[in-house]
Amino acid sequence: MWFRRRRMPTQFVERHERCRACGASVGIYERTCPSCASSLVGEKKRLLLELRDRGSMTPAALDVALGILGGKDEPQVAEDWPARREPAIRKQVTELGAADLQQCPVWEFALDEEGLEEQDEETVRPRPDVGRVDPRHGLYVVRAAFTAADGAEFGGFVSPHADRHVGHVQPTIVAGDTHIRFWFGIVPPTRSVLDSSYDALGKDGTELFPLSYRALVETVAVEAEGTLGGFMHYADGRTDEIVTVR
Secondary structure (H helix, E strand, O other): OOOOOOOOOHHHHHHHOEOOOOOOEOOOOOOEOOOOOOEOHHHHHHHHHHHHHHOOOOHHHHHHHHHHHOOOOOOOOOOOHHHHOOOOOOEEHHHOOHHHHHHOOEEEEOHHHOOOOOOOOOEEEEOOOOOEEOHHHOOEEEEEEEEOOOOOEEEEEEOOOOOOOHHHHOOEEEEOOEEEEOEOOOOOOOHHHHHHHHHHHOOOHHHHOOEEEEEOOEEOOOOOEEEEOOEEEEOOOOOOOEEEEO
């Protein structure tokens, strides 16, 4: 049996049996869409991993399913899977530390799990299986590098997005477990917030800005890089004008 704890949720069945590119019906183990010839392997593997993370599929069953999907004649089931089983990892995006990004450079917002206890729209999960991020297939944060005006380098993350508005990309430096963000939406940052951000980085405004950033993960169809002139927010009462402060 594939599913030890729960039956496969209807939404997963539908996603397995539909081509994301054209919507055509496909077999659950088809590798290519017969209608538009799009590859189905990557998406199906992601769905299988989601089922495992939700507890709807055992690791042994996952090995079998991936073997079939991968076209192996005799998929092997690992005999030691109980010893290798690890609990699903979930964190708030605001809790991601430098070590988390070093260990796994791609994290996905677990939007399909919002109804679960202690999870909401800011819950993320590691995606070590994703090497190329396509923002059309999900909402991610990926490890990024930041370079200050004086040449100093910092680590952090960005969210690749088709719209390069800073509010979507959300470039964020992670210094240890401290997040220094540069987008504040409709609420301007206070002077104390700016000062604490400079203190955390050991820089003043002229040393830090302009600050460039770039994703350290390959992205599809978007460029996850740019330059920041300062901390940004919308002008009072407007969402078509951005104010930059230092």
